[in-house]
Amino acid sequence: MDFSKLKKRNEAMDLLLENWAPRPETEFVELDDAEGYVLAENQYAAFSIPVVRASGMDGIAVRYDDFSEGIPDTSGWIEGREYVRADTGDDFDDAYDTVIPIERVTILEQGGLSLDADVKIEKGMHVLGKGSMLWEGQLLAEKGTRLQGRHLAALASGGVCQVPVIRKPRVGFIPTGSELIPAGTTPRRGQNIDSNSILAKSMLREMGAEPICYPIVKDRQDELSQALDKALSECDIVIINAGSSKGKEDFNTRLLRSKGKLLCHGVAAVPGRPMGVAVIEGKAVINIPGPSMAAFYGLDWMIRGIVCRWLGIPLPKRPVVQAELLEDLPAPPFLERLVFIELSEKDGTYFAKSHERGEKGRRHAMSSDGIFVSSLGKGGLKKGEIIEVEWLD
Amino acid sequence: MDFSKLKKRNEAMDLLLENWAPRPETEFVELDDAEGYVLAENQYAAFSIPVVRASGMDGIAVRYDDFSEGIPDTSGWIEGREYVRADTGDDFDDAYDTVIPIERVTILEQGGLSLDADVKIEKGMHVLGKGSMLWEGQLLAEKGTRLQGRHLAALASGGVCQVPVIRKPRVGFIPTGSELIPAGTTPRRGQNIDSNSILAKSMLREMGAEPICYPIVKDRQDELSQALDKALSECDIVIINAGSSKGKEDFNTRLLRSKGKLLCHGVAAVPGRPMGVAVIEGKAVINIPGPSMAAFYGLDWMIRGIVCRWLGIPLPKRPVVQAELLEDLPAPPFLERLVFIELSEKDGTYFAKSHERGEKGRRHAMSSDGIFVSSLGKGGLKKGEIIEVEWLD
Incomplete structure (x- = not known):
């Protein structure tokens, strides 16, 4: 075998992208359901917080004018007249404009206040003005963000309830092989468990796609053809698993060739070298080899690469x-x-x-x-x- | 304020763990539902794969004895008599013991075979014996593994269907503050959106806990007390959000003191310095300050630390x-x-x-x-x- 003819991984990906393009669409989901989706448009705050003002400290709100010539005698002050309580985040009456931290204040038994002798009062201190925590029009989260809890919190805090997101690409997964039996059964001679469907379902979800896992297909040309047609009608991207090498039962490569354009058969990467890359009816169809490590690798680089391009996000980083x-x-x-x-x-x-x-x-x-x-x-x-x-x- | 009296983060955690211990329990979940759980016991394969043998290549299975004195004349060979087809993963009849790769074989028009002149035949070559892919008793996944798709695939491949896992700790989240309104409403003067519940729900799930988010509680002593009692009866760990500093409405610190043992009030970490750590009725109760960044930080280090200890897993790594x-x-x-x-x-x-x-x-x-x-x-x-x-x- 002449390995120099094999496509490098990036060449296989480029070849696919020359012959096929992701077709992302925007849809709206409730904020509660938006986690894991990719934001389709920048989102901005619909209002300001504080709406008017808020105390930046636990304290009392006073009029600065009462302090303009030094600390006055506050022992006879009455709550609601010369001052009000204003804890962190609290709004208070427009009559007051300055907050003194509660740590510097003693509330006397008979009412009234005693302030620390060295307390420094500046006009407007510890007052958060309108929009100082969040301002109307502030960018809450950027287009292309894969939404996590903290982004949802930011969106909620600025009044976004319906979130425009990229519809998750539907990725079909067709496990093939006459030797395969579903998980939960005990293999007899010549049989093996289809564990790749479980792997694919989880990995596809994690990478931001919507997995559609089909039943096991035996190595029969007609069944494989029907299964592929069904997947092509229901999915944006189709994975055929196994049947990618040159054996008697490896109909799948021939199938891809007969139904569409086989762009590449074989990549310079193991496990999983005999990967097939095709475009059929305008959809990307990838034939990933069957062994579990080959399936992992193929999903991890090829399918993740396709899904990230569909979603318009960079490949995630790993530690x-x-x-x-x-x-x-x-x-x-x-x-x-x-x-x-x-x-x-x-x-x-x-x-x-x-x-x-x-x-x-x-x-x-x-x-x-x-x-x-x-x-x-x-x-x-x-x-x-x-x-x-x-x-x- | 004397900052030197504040507990360091690890001191606050140690203090909690001196006064409270996680009480992990094992439960069984279906493999399909096991993602994100932590495995409670080592899991081993229930059978071997191949059950008997499998071809390691796409090829033909032959008897080595026919090759012991060099390559015989195979032009008159008949499939099913001198050889059988054996593709990767295929079992084949006990009569055959050696596999020749299909690339070295030409199947003649009239039946029979032509082998490459330089093909080297060794007894048993390209045959995967019983258990060579997976052997009965092989460790599939270790106790303490946070189960991802690849672990589920490993478990499935070895016949594990019911998975013993650590029950997820139920973590209650009580948002408090008279100024709070639920997401989806427009704040009026003095109001703010409760976005921390959204943050907490997502972060708790991601860290492997089962979040129970309670309705917003106003800053009223009786309501807070009732909400805490309810959460203590339903949860393993309780988070009270906000009301942790020294303002008029900051009942929560007093509440913790009155109902149980307040271990610590204040940590040497900002935002979120006035965190309260308590044990009430044998349950960990953490009062996390209200501002969104303080809530994030408190969840990220304190609650994640507690949940990871409950589950018996190391803190996750970030890139x-x-x-x-x-x-x-x-x-x-x-x-x-x-x-x-x-x-x-x-x-x-x-x-x-x-x-x-x-x-x-x-x-x-x-x-x-x-x-x-x-x-x-x-x-x-x-x-x-x-x-x-x-x-x-």
Whole structure:
């Protein structure tokens, strides 16, 4: 096999985007339902807070004029006449214009006040004017924001109730393979659990798409064709899982070719090298290889890349850590290799071990701590080298 | 005010944990519902995959004995007699023991096979034995894992359907303040929107708790007392929001003292300094100050810390970036200061601007890019200094 003919990951993505474009639409959702959506338009505050004014401290509101020539005798003052109580955030009558912190005031038993001798009074002090906390027209959240709780709080505080968002792209996931059985059944000889549907549903949700997971399709040309037609009619983007390599039952590549334009078959990335990228009826159709790590990787870079472009957001960042390799890490120079990593830590130094499939005594690769992707052209790494590991959630 | 008497954040947490302990319980949830829960026990695979064997390549399965003395004449071979098709993951009959990749095989028109002259045959090659992909008893996911899609896929692949998880702690959130009105109404003079309930609901869910958000309580002693009693009867942990400082209406601190043990009133962290920490009827009750940034900070460090301890998981990591300060950043040396940061980037260098409340022309602080916490004892920072900013999701 001539690996130099394989598309690099970014080339495969560019090729898709030359032949297919996301078609984001705006829809309105209730603020309560808006978490995880991407904001379609800048949102601005509809009113100012304070509406008129508010105290910036717990204290008493007074007239500055009473203090213009020094601290007066306040022992006979009466609440509601010379002063009012004004705690943080409280509005108070227009008659008063200045707030003295409660810590500097003693309220006397017979009414009246005693102020600390050294209290300094400035006109308007500790008074928050109209709009000083939030002003009408202030930018609450920017177009392109993936809405989290804090953004919803900002929108609510400025009076936004109906939120214009990018409709989530509907991403269909078709698991294929005669050997597959649904989770919850015990595999017999030759069978395997379809765990990729569970993975895809969760990952698609997390990346901001609406997953539509279809039933398992056997390796039969007619069933695959029908399943793809159904998904094309219901989804914006379709993932066919497995059947991407060259075996007898690998109808899927032929299917993509027969129904539309197969842009690319094979990427310079393992696991998942025989990925197929096609456009059919104006929709992106990606054939992701079946093994679970290949499915993870394909979802993580290709599908996440497509979904982020659809939504108009950058790829999310993951926390990273520098870690020392505990063993040699073989990697072909002509392929990027995704490696699942187990991390350990001693005295503030992190150590990384790759997670080879089938190695006895280790936990399941999908439960690893993080991932590392080897660079194209670099090849294998040696024990003791420092690699950058992305923590997985 | 003597700031040296304030508890540091870790001291406030330690004090709580000396007087109160999480009481995690295990419950079982369906795999479909398990995302976001914390696994209560190690989970192991119930069976092996392959159950017997599987082909590791797309190819044909043959008997090694036919190749023990070199490559035989295969032109008259018949499928089902001398060989069978065996694609990746396929089981095949016990009569065969070795797989030849399909790329090295040509299937002749009249049946029969032509093998590449240089093909190397080794006994058992490209055959995945029983348990080579997953073995009975393999650790699928570890106790203490916050379950994401990839863990659910691992559990499913090994036959786990009912998942033992830590019950999510029920965290009650009581918004208090006579000035508060619910989101969706327009504030009149002296009113403000309760946006903290929206913030808390989202943040509590994200940290792995079950939020119970109560209606707004006016600043009336009897109503506050009733609301707290209700929350104590329904929740594991209770947050009273606002009413934590020393104003006339700040019943809440007094309330905590009267109903239980007030462990701490005031922490060396702003915003949110007048936080109250109490234990009442064996439950943790935290009084978080009302301003939105104080609420965010209090939820982010104190409540997240408590919830993570309840669940037995480490604090989650955030991506970080080194950024150059574009302006002086005042911070008192005797308090940790949480600063909301706007980041910009030029030629790979990040620049940070703090997000002061009320500064005109800036977006809402809650929509910032990240946060920075100044160190105790360090005080203000100068323009040009490099700070470490945590990206917010």
